[in-house]
Amino acid sequence: MAEIVLAYCASHAPMMSSARMAAPEEQRNHFFGALDHIREEAVARGVEACVVLSNEHYTNFFLENFPQICIGLGEKNWGPTEEWLPIDKVWVPGHAGLANHIAQYTLNSGFDPAFSHQLELDHGIMTVYYELDHDMKIPLVPIVQNCAVPPLVPVRRAYEFGKALGDAIRSYQGLQRVAIIGAGGLSHWIGNPRVGDIAEDFDRWFLERLTRGELDQVLDIPDSELELAGNGAHEIRSWVAVAGAVEPIRARTLAYEPVYPWITGMAVAEWETLPERDQTSATVGAQETRREESLT
Amino acid sequence: MSWYQMHRCVYDWVRAGEVNSAEGGDGRAGFDVSQYELTDDERKAFDNRDIAAFYTLGLHEVLINRYARAAGFARDDYRKILAPFGEKEERKGRWQK
Numbered sequence: 001m002a003e004i005v006l007a008y009c010a011s012h013a014p015m016m017s018s019a020r021m022a023a024p025e026e027q028r029n030h031f032f033g034a035l036d037h038i039r040e041e042a043v044a045r046g047v048e049a050c051v052v053l054s055n056e057h058y059t060n061f062f063l064e065n066f067p068q069i070c071i072g073l074g075e076k077n078w079g080p081t082e083e084w085l086p087i088d089k090v091w092v093p094g095h096a097g098l099a100n101h102i103a104q105y106t107l108n109s110g111f112d113p114a115f116s117h118q119l120e121l122d123h124g125i126m127t128v129y130y131e132l133d134h135d136m137k138i139p140l141v142p143i144v145q146n147c148a149v150p151p152l153v154p155v156r157r158a159y160e161f162g163k164a165l166g167d168a169i170r171s172y173q174g175l176q177r178v179a180i181i182g183a184g185g186l187s188h189w190i191g192n193p194r195v196g197d198i199a200e201d202f203d204r205w206f207l208e209r210l211t212r213g214e215l216d217q218v219l220d221i222p223d224s225e226l227e228l229a230g231n232g233a234h235e236i237r238s239w240v241a242v243a244g245a246v247e248p249i250r251a252r253t254l255a256y257e258p259v260y261p262w263i264t265g266m267a268v269a270e271w272e273t274l275p276e277r278d279q280t281s282a283t284v285g286a287q288e289t290r291r292e293e294s295l296t
Numbered sequence: 297m298s299w300y301q302m303h304r305c306v307y308d309w310v311r312a313g314e315v316n317s318a319e320g321g322d323g324r325a326g327f328d329v330s331q332y333e334l335t336d337d338e339r340k341a342f343d344n345r346d347i348a349a350f351y352t353l354g355l356h357e358v359l360i361n362r363y364a365r366a367a368g369f370a371r372d373d374y375r376k377i378l379a380p381f382g383e384k385e386e387r388k389g390r391w392q393k
Contacts, residue, residue: 057358057362058307058356058358058359058362062303062304062307063300063303063304081314082314083313083314084365148356148358149356149358190357190358190360190361191351191356191357191358191359191360191361191364192351192357192360192378192381193375193378193379193380193381193382194382195361195371195374195375195378196371196372196375199389201391201392202389202391205391206391217390221390225387225389225390226389228385228387228388228389229389229391231357231358263371
């Protein structure tokens with residue numbers, strides 16, 4: 001059976017790639033430092049494949065047919081779509097076995113995800129995936145959700161889907177070590193008069209709910225209220241899905257920076273699914289600290 | 297007015313200039329807007345690259361964002377264009393109480 005050995009979420013503002021240096025140095029170092037830590041953990045934990053939840057930006061679907069959830073079943077997917085995004089355009093390997101298992105399992109669990117045998121991956125997935133694996137070789141199962149075009153999948157429904165997704169991954173027999181990743185959010189506005197604003201109070205409130213494991217207030221939030229933190233705030237669906245997949249584990253915020261040049265509240269949070277490893281890391285960290293102290 | 301036709305037109309124009317799978321190229325140069333059933337206002341907005349008009353006509357904000365970038369508007373520029381349409385928000389979110 002597969003184990004979820006890494007679970008985290010990160011914001012996916014395209015400017016983190018296309019205008020990386022526009023962010024103040026301290027904010028940039030803090031945000032990318034968290035992603036560097038994640039990348040090192042992925043190597044240390046031997047991640048064999050990753051499942052990445054993001055949202056549709058009119059990249060694969062349009063108004064004729066707009067699925068609430070779509071699972072990428074293909075052996076490969078193409079990305080990034082945006083010609084201006086400075087990430088190499090590549091065929092990203094998929095994992096058809098895991099993806100089909102997730103589709104079947106979630107269907108059997110009362111969900112009706114759409115599927116695609118070839119998705120185009122935009123910045124929503126590619127920015128975060130690239131930071132996980134600069135070589136873009138780790139097999140990736142993309143899942144895109146509707147976080148933009150009403151009616152939207154309710155936030156609680158995204159969480160419940162995440163729970164089924166977590167169970168699906170853990171019941172898959174073809175792999176042993178899988179990462180689950182949510183990409184998007186936190187607060188931001190696009191395409192309207194408030195573009196450039198960031199709702200820092202919302203971002204901090206949301207992260208606190210995740211770290212306390214107090215999600216009810218988040219899951220019951222209606223779209224009209226969530227919209228007060230920006231039309232991009234709907235992307236927290238990816239975050240709550242990951243929270244559902246690994247419940248009852250609580251999140252730990254690794255970074256939060258309101259990066260105004262990137263017009264987004266940029267955060268990274270992880271859920272420690274391997275507590276024994278966390279303990280080992282803590283022990284090693286303490287030893288290193290003691291070693292450093294003894295040298296001074 | 298056809299909300300769908302306006303969206304389809306703008307979307308197709310944006311996509312015509314994007315990398316699509318392994319194929320490259322910019323199809324925007326020969327884009328045929330006449331194949332869409334647009335009202336005069338919608339056609340005028342498209343011909344004039346008028347972001348403010350698209351906003352008031354109800355173009356989806358994700359599409360406005362993509363259109364603006366594709367049409368060469370810097371974000372600060374399109375923010376200034378849309379700023380006059382901003383309305384003071386009186387409501388509060390639960391995180392503000």
